[in-house]
Each structure stands twice: as structure tokens, then as C-alpha cells.
Amino acid sequence: MKKVKVGIAGLGRLGKEHAKNLAFKIANAELTAACSIVPAELEFAKNELGVTDVYTDYNEMLAKADIDAVAIVTTSSQHCWQIAAALDAGKHVFSDKPLGVTIEECKMAEAAVERHPELTFFLGFMRRFDPSYAYAMEKIKAGLIGKPYMVKATGIDPEALVQGAIKFAPTSGGIFIDMAIHDIDLMRWFLGSDPVEVYATGATFKHPEFKECGDDETGVAMYKCANGSIGFVHVGRTAPYGYHVETEVVGTEGTLRISPVPEKNLCMIYDKNGAVKECVSGFPERFADAYRLEMEYFIDCVQKGVKPEVTVYDGTKSTQIAFATTEAYKKGGILKIEY
Ligand SMILES: NC(=O)c1ccc[n+]([C@@H]2O[C@H](COP(=O)([O-])OP(=O)(O)OC[C@H]3O[C@@H](n4cnc5c(N)ncnc54)[C@H](O)[C@@H]3O)[C@@H](O)[C@H]2O)c1
Numbered sequence: 001m002k003k004v005k006v007g008i009a010g011l012g013r014l015g016k017e018h019a020k021n022l023a024f025k026i027a028n029a030e031l032t033a034a035c036s037i038v039p040a041e042l043e044f045a046k047n048e049l050g051v052t053d054v055y056t057d058y059n060e061m062l063a064k065a066d067i068d069a070v071a072i073v074t075t076s077s078q079h080c081w082q083i084a085a086a087l088d089a090g091k092h093v094f095s096d097k098p099l100g101v102t103i104e105e106c107k108m109a110e111a112a113v114e115r116h117p118e119l120t121f122f123l124g125f126m127r128r129f130d131p132s133y134a135y136a137m138e139k140i141k142a143g144l145i146g147k148p149y150m151v152k153a154t155g156i157d158p159e160a161l162v163q164g165a166i167k168f169a170p171t172s173g174g175i176f177i178d179m180a181i182h183d184i185d186l187m188r189w190f191l192g193s194d195p196v197e198v199y200a201t202g203a204t205f206k207h208p209e210f211k212e213c214g215d216d217e218t219g220v221a222m223y224k225c226a227n228g229s230i231g232f233v234h235v236g237r238t239a240p241y242g243y244h245v246e247t248e249v250v251g252t253e254g255t256l257r258i259s260p261v262p263e264k265n266l267c268m269i270y271d272k273n274g275a276v277k278e279c280v281s282g283f284p285e286r287f288a289d290a291y292r293l294e295m296e297y298f299i300d301c302v303q304k305g306v307k308p309e310v311t312v313y314d315g316t317k318s319t320q321i322a323f324a325t326t327e328a329y330k331k332g333g334i335l336k337i338e339y
Pocket residue numbers: 009010011012013014015035036037038041056057058073074075076078096097098124126283287
């Protein structure tokens with residue numbers, strides 16, 4: 001089968017990971033072009049990836065490059081217009097999350113996807129492709145835990161990166177928009193229902209800089225879903241031990257816990273500190289398989305003309321829920337979520 005030729009837009013922290021996967025790890029894909037507004041990243045594309053067809057202008061890449069598809073891994077505020085431009089130029093689209101940073105933008109992306117039913121659109125909610133999360137979903141579908149009625153999700157960034165988070169905090173949209181989108185998506189996915197009520201709060205005990213810009217270093221939200229099930233999301237920026245992403249799904253007949261210890265690997269170290277399991281250091285390490293597998297799935301969908309299970313509407317919904325959570329956090333009390 002003919003390889004899918006992909007142009008990547010964005011070669012920052014995550015873009016580099018996707019680009020390396022497309023260039024070296026995905027048999028049915030070929031990375032033929034790259035675009036970034038940072039010249040040094042285009043040098044990376046040439047020198048490390050062997051991609052010589054590089055652009056600083058996204059529209060120019062769409063017009064000139066020999067590509068069937070684009071992978072959009074740019075700054076979140078750029079996603080929606082780039083999705084629409086690529087689809088209108090006849091390219092299949094992989095976009096990383098979030099879909100957009102406003103509901104209006106998300107609706108614009110929805111309209112573009114609806115204009116082009118002949119093209120594949122995929123949104124990078126990659127945790128669904130992580131082997132452990134995918135395995136948990138298989139077990140749920142097989143009825144192992146009965147009816148899932150509660151999801152408890154934890155997502156805490158390593159404190160080693162907190163200075164970057166402090167710098168970004170004034171423009172991040174707040175901790176729920178910045179950090180909770182994956183947990184919100186998982187909650188909807190596992191519970192099979194959308195939240196209709198939310199209560200949210202936060203706390204800051206280590207880094208007052210977050211409070212000073214109207215945010216918090218820890219955020220907690222509780223959701224009631226349309227089918228009566230419950231979601232509990234805890235996000236934070238100060239895990240001293242590493243990167244902590246953990247999810248518990250409680251059902252009528254049992255419970256599944258994914259990554260209760262955010263362990264780096266199966267090695268246990270016995271030394272003067274005791275018996276120690278090291279933790280993963282960040283998202284590129286924890287979700288390396290998921291990033292590769294979601295891109296493989298996208299390429300497969302393009303080749304087979306199959307519609308991905310994750311849709312543009314999932315992107316809008318999770319963004320709406322993150323905004324509602326932020327509103328509930330600011331106002332206090334329980335907020336009804338309107339879609
Ligand atoms: N799925 C995940 O787990 C995950 C993890 C990290 C980041 N992300 C998402 O990936 C995206 C990128 O995040 P990052 O941390 O790599 O950011 P980053 O700041 O490191 O990189 C951003 C990249 O976008 C490029 N860019 C910005 N505007 C552009 C434009 N108009 N045209 C072309 N290129 C442009 C920059 O040149 C840079 O290469 C964000 O939307 C972020 O939310 C997802």
C-alpha cells in the first residue's frame with residue numbers, strides 16, 4: 001500500500017516526538033515536510049530527520065509540499081484555523097489536543113470536518129491509545145467491573161518543571177483548561193456519559209505565584225454525569241517524585257486502577273533508601289507508546305478510509321467541560337453544564 005506522506009507543523013516539545021515517530025517508526029508513513037516558526041527547529045528537521053522541504057509559513061507548506069496529510073502540533077491557539085486550512089486544501093488531519101482554546105474556534109473546526117467527509121480527521125487524545133488504558137477499556141467492555149459509575153483521575157506534573165508552569169500560568173487559561181483536558185476525556189470515555197454539573201476548587205501551598213495570577217497549583221473538580229455516574233479530577237503541578245498520572249474506574253462489580261504507582265519500569269532498587277521504584281519523569285516518557293500508537297492508528301485510518309473513533313465533537317465537548325470547570329472554580333458552588 002502507498003505510504004502516507006505527512007507534513008508536520010510544530011516541532012516543539014511534543015512535535016519532535018511525533019516527527020521522530022513519523023520519520024523512523026511508522027512503516028506506512030513518510031515525513032516529507034516540516035513547518036515551524038522557530039528556525040532552529042527547521043535545522044533539527046533537516047539534520048536529525050532528513051526532511052529538507054521545510055517552511056516557516058504553514059499556508060505555504062499546504063500549497064507547495066508533496067503531502068497527503070498534516071500533523072498539527074503547534075501552539076493550541078493555532079490548531080483550529082490550521083485544521084480548517086488543511087482540510088480545505090484536501091489534506092487529512094492529525095491535530096494534537098486541545099481542539100481549540102475557545103468554543104467558537106472548536107465550532108469552526110467542526111464545520112470544516114463536516115465540509116470534508118472524504119478526509120480523515122483525528123484528534124490526539126492519546127491516553128486512549130496507551131496500552132494500559134486501552135486494556136482497561138477492553139475489560140470494561142467485557143463487563144469485568146459491571147457498570148462503571150465513578151472515575152477518579154489524577155494528573156500531576158513533576159515539580160522539576162514548575163518554573164515553566166509559573167511562567168506560562170498568566171496565559172494558560174487556568175489549571176483546568178491547561179491540565180485537565182485528558183482526564184475529562186477519559187472520564188467521558190470510561191463512563192460513556194457527559195457531565196451536567198460541576199463543582200471545582202483549588203489550593204496553593206508551595207508556589208504563591210500561581211495565586212498571584214488568579215490560578216492555583218492544585219485543582220480539584222467533581223462532576224455529576226447525565227447517566228448518574230460521578231467523576232473526580234485532581235490536577236496539580238508539584239509532584240516532587242516525578243510525573244503522576246493515575247486513573248481509577250469504579251464499577252458495580254469491581255475496580256480498575258491504571259498506574260497506581262507511576263513507575264518508570266519493572267526494576268525495583270534495593271539500597272540505603274530502602275526498596276524503591278523510580279517514577280516516570282514526564283509525558284514524553286510515560287506516553288511514548290501512546291504517541292506512536294495513536295499516529296499509527298491515524299495513518300491506518302487514512303489508508304483504509306475509516307473514521308477514527310475519537311471525533312472533532314469529543315474535542316469540543318472536552319473544551320466546553322474544561323471551560324465550565326474553570327467558571328465553577330471562579331464562581332464557587334455547583335454549576336450546571338450547558339452544551
Ligand atoms: N497529548 C499530549 O500529551 C500533549 C503533551 C504536550 C503538548 N501537547 C499539545 O501539543 C501542542 C504543542 O505543545 P508543545 O509543548 O510541543 O509546544 P511548544 O511551545 O514546545 O512548540 C510549539 C511549536 O508550534 C510551532 N508554531 C507555533 N505557531 C505556529 C504557526 N503559526 N505555524 C507553524 N508553527 C507554529 C512553534 O514553532 C513550535 O515548534 C499544544 O497544543 C499542546 O497542548 C499535547
